[in-house]
Amino acid sequence: MIAPASGFEREAFEAGLALIRRRYRAEHDPGLFERQRYLAGSDARRRAELQAALADPGIRAVFCARGGYGATRLLGQLAAGALGGPPKLLVGFSDITALHLWLQAHGRISIHGPVLTQLPRLGPAACARLFELLESPHPAAPLRGDATYVGGTAEGPLLGGNLSVVTRLLGTPFMPALDGAVLLLEDQGERPYRLDRMWTHLRLAGVFERVRGIALGSFTHCEEPEASYSSAEVLRELAQSVGLPCAAGFPVGHGEANEPVPLGARVRLEADSARLSFLEPAASAEG
Amino acid sequence: MIAPASGFEREAFEAGLALIRRRYRAEHDPGLFERQRYLAGSDARRRAELQAALADPGIRAVFCARGGYGATRLLGQLAAGALGGPPKLLVGFSDITALHLWLQAHGRISIHGPVLTQLPRLGPAACARLFELLESPHPAAPLRGDATYVGGTAEGPLLGGNLSVVTRLLGTPFMPALDGAVLLLEDQGERPYRLDRMWTHLRLAGVFERVRGIALGSFTHCEEPEASYSSAEVLRELAQSVGLPCAAGFPVGHGEANEPVPLGARVRLEADSARLSFLEPAASAEG
Numbered sequence: 001m002i003a004p005a006s007g008f009e010r011e012a013f014e015a016g017l018a019l020i021r022r023r024y025r026a027e028h029d030p031g032l033f034e035r036q037r038y039l040a041g042s043d044a045r046r047r048a049e050l051q052a053a054l055a056d057p058g059i060r061a062v063f064c065a066r067g068g069y070g071a072t073r074l075l076g077q078l079a080a081g082a083l084g085g086p087p088k089l090l091v092g093f094s095d096i097t098a099l100h101l102w103l104q105a106h107g108r109i110s111i112h113g114p115v116l117t118q119l120p121r122l123g124p125a126a127c128a129r130l131f132e133l134l135e136s137p138h139p140a141a142p143l144r145g146d147a148t149y150v151g152g153t154a155e156g157p158l159l160g161g162n163l164s165v166v167t168r169l170l171g172t173p174f175m176p177a178l179d180g181a182v183l184l185l186e187d188q189g190e191r192p193y194r195l196d197r198m199w200t201h202l203r204l205a206g207v208f209e210r211v212r213g214i215a216l217g218s219f220t221h222c223e224e225p226e227a228s229y230s231s232a233e234v235l236r237e238l239a240q241s242v243g244l245p246c247a248a249g250f251p252v253g254h255g256e257a258n259e260p261v262p263l264g265a266r267v268r269l270e271a272d273s274a275r276l277s278f279l280e281p282a283a284s285a286e287g
Numbered sequence: 288m289i290a291p292a293s294g295f296e297r298e299a300f301e302a303g304l305a306l307i308r309r310r311y312r313a314e315h316d317p318g319l320f321e322r323q324r325y326l327a328g329s330d331a332r333r334r335a336e337l338q339a340a341l342a343d344p345g346i347r348a349v350f351c352a353r354g355g356y357g358a359t360r361l362l363g364q365l366a367a368g369a370l371g372g373p374p375k376l377l378v379g380f381s382d383i384t385a386l387h388l389w390l391q392a393h394g395r396i397s398i399h400g401p402v403l404t405q406l407p408r409l410g411p412a413a414c415a416r417l418f419e420l421l422e423s424p425h426p427a428a429p430l431r432g433d434a435t436y437v438g439g440t441a442e443g444p445l446l447g448g449n450l451s452v453v454t455r456l457l458g459t460p461f462m463p464a465l466d467g468a469v470l471l472l473e474d475q476g477e478r479p480y481r482l483d484r485m486w487t488h489l490r491l492a493g494v495f496e497r498v499r500g501i502a503l504g505s506f507t508h509c510e511e512p513e514a515s516y517s518s519a520e521v522l523r524e525l526a527q528s529v530g531l532p533c534a535a536g537f538p539v540g541h542g543e544a545n546e547p548v549p550l551g552a553r554v555r556l557e558a559d560s561a562r563l564s565f566l567e568p569a570a571s572a573e574g
Contacts, residue, residue: 006480037516038480069480072487168484171458172491193293193325193356197455200359204459229324 001028001116002049003040005095006068008117013065016116019127020063032065039070047074050099055085061134065116067094072165075102075174083108089134089282091115093258094188097161101169104159104264105176109282112161112184112252113260122258130260139281143259145215145249145274149236152245154213155279158267160184162253167198170205178210182269182276184261186217186253191224192234199238208242213269215276216248218255245271288315288403289336290327292382293355295404300352303403306414307350319352326357334361337386342372348421352403354381359452362389362461370395376421376569378402380545381475384448388456391446391551392463396569399448399471399539400547409545417547426568430546432502432536432561436523439532441500442566445554447471449540454485457492465497469556469563471548473504473540478511479521486525495529500556502563503535505542532558 001017010033020026029049034041053062075098083106090099091111103110113130114122133140159181160166166185169175187195202208216239222231232248239246247269251257261267262282269276288304297320307313316336321328340349362385370393377386378398390397400417401409420427446468447453453472456462474482489495503526509518519535526533534556538544548554549569556563 037514037521038483038511069484072484072491076491164484168454168488169491171462172488172493174491175458196325197356197359197451201455201459204359204363204456204461206459224325227324234324 001026001032001063001065002053003032003065004046004050004074004099005040005064005070006038006066007035007040008066012117012120015120016118019119019124020116023131038068040065043073046070047077050074051079051082054082054088057086060088062088062090063116064090064092064096067092067096067115069095071095071098072168078102091130091260093253094162095165097165098169098174100161100263101159101166101176102174105174109262109264111260111282112263114258118258126257133260133262133282135283137281137283139278140262142275142277143250143252143261145247145276147248148271148274149239149246149248150243151272152213153268153270154182154245155268156180156182156212156266157264158182158184158261159263161186161263163187163195163198164190167201170201178207181211182213182215182267183207183211184215184217184252184263187219187222188254189221191222192227192229192231193224195219195222195231196234196238203242208244211244213244213271214239214242214246215250215269216246217250217252220254245269247271247274249274250276288313288319288350288352289340290319290352291333291337291361291386292327292351292357293325293353294322294327295353299404299407302407303405306406306411307403310418325355327352330360333357334364337361338366338369341369341375344373347375349375349377350403351377351379351383354379354383354402356382358382358385359455365389378417378547380540381449382452384452385456385461387448387550388446388453388463389461392461396549396551398547398569399550401545405545413544420547420549420569422570424568424570426565427549429562429564430537430539430548432534432563434535435558435561436526436533436535437530438559439500440555440557441469441532442555443467443469443499443553444551445469445471445548446550448473448550450474450482450485451477454488457488465494468498469500469502469554470494470498471502471504471539471550474506474509475541476508478509479514479516479518480511482506482509482518483521483525490529495531498531500531500558501526501529501533502537502556503533504537504539507541532556534558534561536561537563
């Protein structure tokens with residue numbers, strides 16, 4: 001268990017930890033309860049904790065306590081050797097997207113899924129699906145969205161995560177090559193003009209010339225107060241202006257559900273039926 | 288007068304227009320009152336209006352009605368010939384930063400200064416200083432900030448503007464080379480962790496290895512409710528981690544004052560005395 005981004009409520013952490021401990025032996029450094037403004041302790045502390053977890057040959061998976069903000073601060077000085085140890089699956093979402101992208105830039109698979117402090121709210125069934133994804137030699141069951149923005153089919157590695165954080169790596173060396181990818185995007189608390197601004201950033205940076213399809217997760221608390229338009233309407237129009245296969249409403253992100261999905265693994269997006277199929281297991285792909 | 292970004296209150300526009308007309312003949316297309324969600328009409332309308340203004344040899348300066356959001360949407364399809372006409376000074380700030388950066392990428396000077404709808408609040412003296420900057424063959428009077436974050440002196444072209452918008456061009460072909468520049472940054476309504484996230488984006492993209500100094504304008508409504516830390520404290524620490532000469536509190540941006548400054552023109556930042564001197568006039572530099 002690590003805390004590479006913001007601080008969190010200790011109670012939610014303990015409850016999440018209890019769920020993990022039903023199945024695994026879980027360890028954490030007491031330093032993870034440190035606080036420095038909006039961060040779970042200093043950059044040096046969070047970076048050392050992350051690097052130690054990645055390097056330890058006895059650790060099979062790394063769970064992040066919470067997103068928030070702070071993971072991008074670590075990227076500039078992550079030791080090149082941090083990925084030298086045996087592969088292991090990192091689990092998290094939202095701000096943790098920065099670490100996922102860095103891992104995928106190094107060819108790794110990781111799990112876009114619940115952070116530890118979110119697990120209690122999602123409940124035991126969601127935990128069971130997360131454990132299944134971590135352990136199973138078979139690909140996960142397909143996910144269903146609820147809307148087709150642009151029809152068509154796309155196949156490629158699933159890359160992306162939180163829209164805000166994905167855009168924060170544009171123009172940096174920490175973004176994986178997105179060529180041929182199916183782009184996953186979700187966000188929370190960003191008003192429609194901000195979603196538009198971030199989508200436009202992806203467009204100006206040439207991302208939509210490289211990816212093959214777009215799978216949209218939850219966009220929660222993204223409405224403009226008293227507006228006559230919705231964030232979904234804005235996203236649909238942006239997707240249509242791009243023209244790549246795009247389906248929306250996948251249960252991934254900050255909404256009621258946050259189904260775990262393997263980033264860096266191959267998927268097939270069938271936008272007409274809003275279906276996302278997984279072609280590789282997360283676990284065995286990591287050897 | 289053009290409206291390349293968001294819609295605006297007609298009353299503020301008329302009041303601003305009256306101030307401009309005390310000195311200049313001012314024209315605008317009636318289409319500028321069109322509205323499309325958060326935009327002042329369609330991309331096609333706003334783009335055509337911008338291109339026509341830039342191409343018209345009878346126009347000496349282009350005032351933007353308002354920022355908001357929408358200028359970045361125009362960048363991808365601005366005609367290469369849009370800058371073929373005689374140089375003229377574009378005036379605006381906030382979202383208009385996207386157009387400034389595009390102009391500076393083409394070697395042009397433009398004016399980071401009030402939008403038309405802001406002029407009535409700033410009053411006649413502020414208008415007079417804007418007109419002076421537009422017309423004078425001499426460099427403008429120096430500006431004074433109110434804090435030194437990192438001492439030292441830097442000289443180079445002044446580039447930048449709104450922090451949010453500057454970061455939205457990272458990794459795109461619309462960002463000017465920032466080598467040797469003094470970077471101007473201001474913002475509004477961005478909480479400290481978001482300022483940190485954007486600053487960190489600039490850092491990860493290598494911007495602070497290219498610029499020579501940093502001049503910070505207003506950061507209004509950037510506080511975290513009930514936090515024990517301020518946005519100024521966070522910005523100071525970020526500046527100190529970069530180590531370039533940096534002074535803050537210049538009267539530029541969304542605050543009480545919004546002094547016009549020539550982007551793309553050479554400046555000298557004396558961070559110890561929080562002084563920003565202009566080495567070139569805006570007007571004559573444009574021939």
